[in-house]
Amino acid sequence: MDFLITIIEQGLIYGILALGVYITYKILDFPDLTTDGSFPLGAAVTAALITRGVNPYLTLPIAFAAGALAGVCTGLIHVKGRVRDLLSGIIMMTALWTINLRIAGTSNVPLFSKETIFKNSFLEKLLPEAVQPYGTLIVIVILAAVTKLILDFYMKSKSGFLLRAAGDNEKLVTALARDQGNVKILGLAIANGLVALSGCIFCQEERVFEISMGTGAVVIGLASVIIGTSLFRNMTFMKATTTVVMGSVLYKACTAAAMRNFEPQDMKLITAVLFLIVLLISMERKKKVKIDA
16 A cells, blocks of 8 residues: 555656656647756755755745756747747756756755655644544645646646647747746646655655656656557546646556565666666557558
C-alpha cells in the first residue's frame, strides 16, 4: 500500500512538471531544456526561504514566480536575441546551475527539522488523526488538481487561445494584431513557472534540496506527455491536461516497478530505455494514422 501511495505522490508532483513541458512541447513546439534548471530553481528558492523561517505555503507562489522569470529569460534570449530555441534553453539551463547554488548557498540543504506544506502545526490540527498518515497524499492531490484546473481555465481564455495559436499558426496571431514573440515568452514563463512549482513541492516532500535533482527532468516531463497523449488519445471526454498527469503517474509506476528488480545506479539507464520505448511507440502510432488517412 505504501509503495502505491508513493507512486501516486511522485507521479502527481511530476505531473505538474509535465503540464509545463506539455505547454512547451505540444503547444509551443519549443524544445525547452530550461526545465532541467527551473525544476531545481523552485527547490532552491524553497529551501532558502524555509531555512529563513518563511511560511512554507508562501514558497509555492514565490517558486512559481522564480520559474516564470527563468522562462521569460529563455524567451527573451530566443525572441529578442534571435538565438535558436534549443540553444536558448541550453544557455538558461547552464546559467541556472550557478544561480541555484547562489540562492541555496550550498549544493545540499536538508529541511528535516523545518516545517513544510506537508508537516506543520496547522495541518496537524486540521486533519483528523486517522487521516494524518495520508496527509502528504491529500495535499499533493489538492495541489495537482488546483494547478490543472487553473491551467484548464487559462487555456479557455483569450490569452490561452493565442498561446495555442502561437504554436499552431503564427500568422493567425499576427493577423489578430498580437506579437507572436511576446505570446511565446508568456508561454515559456507559465511553463517554467509550473516546473519550478513542481520542484518546490518535490523539495518539501523529500525534505531536502539537492543541486542535481533537476537532471533528467525534461526527459521525465516529455515521457509523461507522450505516454498520456498516446495512451488516452481516443478518450475524447478527457482533457489533455488530465491525460498528461495520468501519463506522469504511469511513468513513475513503470520506473518504480523496474527499480524493484534493478540496482539504484541503473536508474538513468532504465529512464533512457523507457523514454526510447515511449518515443518508438509514439512514432509507430503516427505512422499508422498517416497510413489510415
